[in-house]
Amino acid sequence: MADHAISLERVSVTLPGADGPVLREVDLTVEEGELALVVGRTGSGKSTLLGAMCARVPHFTGGVLTGHVLLHGRDTRDHRPRDLADVVGVVGQDPVAGFVTDTVEEELAYGMEQLGLPGTTMRKRVEETLDLLGIAELRDAPLRDLSGGQQQRVAIGSVLTAHPRVLLLDEPTSALDPTGAEEVLATITRLVHDLAVTVVVAEHRVERVLHYADRVVHVSRDGSVSSGTPAGLMVESDITSPVVELGRYAGWAPLPLSVRDARRAARDLRADLLGTLERSSPADRSASGERRRRGHVARQGGVLSARGVVVRHPGDVVAVAGVDLDLFPGEVTAVMGRNGSGKSSLLWALQGSGTMSSGTVRVVPPATRAPTPETAASGGTGGTASDSVDPRVLGAAERRALVGLVPQSAADLLYLDTVGAECHQADRESGRLSGTCADLLVEIAPGVLADHHPRDLSEGQQLALVLAVQLTADPPVLLLDEPTRGLDPTAKAALSRLLRDLAARGRSIVVSTHDVEFVAECSDRVVVLAAGEVVADGPTAEVVTSSPAFAPQVSKVTGPGPWLTVADVRAALEGVPA
């Protein structure tokens, strides 16, 4: 009998300390050479499912697993993860966390050394793998000097050298910029097609992998698992890609999975959309909910103005090379650009806590921004440049009342042992009425209990808590550094609504992100950084549609036109504001 690559027979998993099982009576087979995409909400047990497939659950995590997990006929009951190292390779979300050695070549060889392969075989496989992944020129580079995409490819290579027949990837692209993610995904598909490796990928951003997948495995919150063909499963799935949503809206069957399929199916839709453009008068167009056009409205009363910002890091690295930026109230600005283009450094410099080698940042403090009749009428919030202050000269507490920043690893800000205590502390820090932060939290994320430990919250809830803490100080400018990392689509949609809402109340929001779909949903304006310089700055629709790398899927399907999301399309066709 030919073994399935992976087969789970009536598998239930209960993790230690959990009330109920994370996975319930799972029956699943993945055949050799398939690419299976695992989708599911955060906390639904995707990682547990992958862990069970490589014997980390329960050998490493503890807990109770009933049923059988077989990998090419080997039962994880009798095989520890290390005994499966020659059958299954595992790559995690953060490649750096799994590196054991410090140069590329040694890292590639590490797994083979553990398996005791002969030296000549190791030499050959290292060379093959370097070529397969296109990283031959990096062979003796220190791992820490590589870019994120390169690191992740080395991580994949380092498990591939052991010639595993199954590859498990847990959100391999979530920490990468679009280009890095493309590199990694191209590598993965190449492995599937050329080497017939069985690949199981868990990914929040379905749109990146869906069209490559042979099978989709959906993990529900209650721990049940269903699997099927991508087109079949996506009809009902609560986690989809914009293309699928568009297909569902337009009623296309079979459901398109890739931009190419959708574009071919969308001929009529495009004609309809263009028709609405021709029919509507310019005034209509702006009224019909093209909020992104607002960028063109002459904006007055900038709340933050930065001139010639330069950030140098030790080792003569210029992270930000002379950026001019004005931020306006009521606007969500997305900062995009590849990893290392200076996004984080810019946000930290704007906030005033990070290094800034030269340049000026002026912020109009809220007290002077009390709207006078004329400024209120012009849509600005008043205040003149002469009232503005440099946040750098203020104390940390005053600074955060001007510009709030939610850093990349938001959890760094949390250090108390209950959510309630964190909220209290936030009220004290910002000198607000007791309960301000708790109220904000209820508004942002209802259902986070005050007696929970902050570390037990999901990524989305942690982000909400940190946001509430930072909003307690009521800063007119709020900066968020890659907040979408690790958020599932539902949490991302909630964040997008929240940011729009905050902007509508007159705050100026800046979000740095790699997620073009999120940008399309949420932002009015996009600033693209490259090598520390601004290479594009304009209304979202203009900037993102002008280059394929930044274009959201819907715009690729319906383009050329100003429709970026399914909501835009619906608004245009049905005449309701988005």
Next chain:
Amino acid sequence: MTGPMTSSLPRAVHPAAWWGWAIGMAVAASTTTNPVLLLLALCVVALVVAARRGTSPWARAFRLYLWLGLAIVVVRVVLHVLVGLKFGEIVVLRLPEVTLPSWAAGIQVGGTVYLEGLLAAALAGLRLAVMIACIGAANALANPKRLLRALPGALHEIGSAVVVSVSVAPQLAESVQRVLRARQLRGDTTRGLRAVPTVALPVLEDTLERSLLLAAAMDSRGYGRTEHVPRGHRLVTGAVTLGGLLASAVGIYGVLDATTPAMMGTPTLLAGLALSGLGLWLGGRHVPRTTYRPDPWRGAEWLTVGCGVFAAATLVTVSRMTPELLVMPLTPLAVPPLPLAPVVGLLVGALPAYLTPAPLRPAARVAHRGARDRVVVRG
């Protein structure tokens, strides 16, 4: 000579060979207080380091060892002036002396300082400084990580643990920095002890999480895989290793304590070491692990170790036969001799600078700017 050693391609010489050479040089230096010979030894060591060290960070640490040596000489001289037993005839400095009770006969606080005593102290300090420079040379020339890779199979897991813990330290510093910066965002600028919990909790959490991730990753990549070892074999391995260690301990005791029977000394120590080696070999046979591109042990390695051993052997022999050649003449003070054999012995120690293959110079690769930036930003 145009042998295979001079014409060989650039490669790293086996780290154990450098250690062998450095220990030889240190032994040679330990036999003499002759300043000419000591300075010659120092020059030889510095020459080899300059010629054959790589580009790694630890290769630049040699300078630190030299400063440490200088500090030792200075401290030795200062201590001599303050509390040393002064002797000699040529007065350098007159200091008042504190009279101490008779049980403190070895100590003389203050007192007249003589040139002879001062020189003796400085030279003793110099001897130690040169020995330390030899160890520093070994550190600069041999990649410590590669040395760990050369460990016998049975000790491999310890080696891995050391490598991992070494790489964790910078990560820890990075998380502390990141959290300190994040605290500012909450307007929290408390310093001192009260800030510790606010920094420690996120950092510890971070470290613990990373350690677990790394442990899981290493497990999945086969770290700690073992073959099934028969019970009998395991017992034999254990007994041999334990016996070897015990015998070594007894042997060391025997060597150091002159009153024990001769058999308890060197022979027992050698037997113990042999048994321990056998135990390691037996244990390693069942570790199904191989080493990727192990550093080869070829002519250059033999030559390197040989040069160190030759230098040590020459000076030890001379110190046995004509010890006066290796000692600085202090009473009466005279110009130190320049004996031929020790000079040749030490100069042979410099041969690795020319006869070993040149170290690998990695092609100047422009560090990926984005990546470095990203690391900084994270930190």
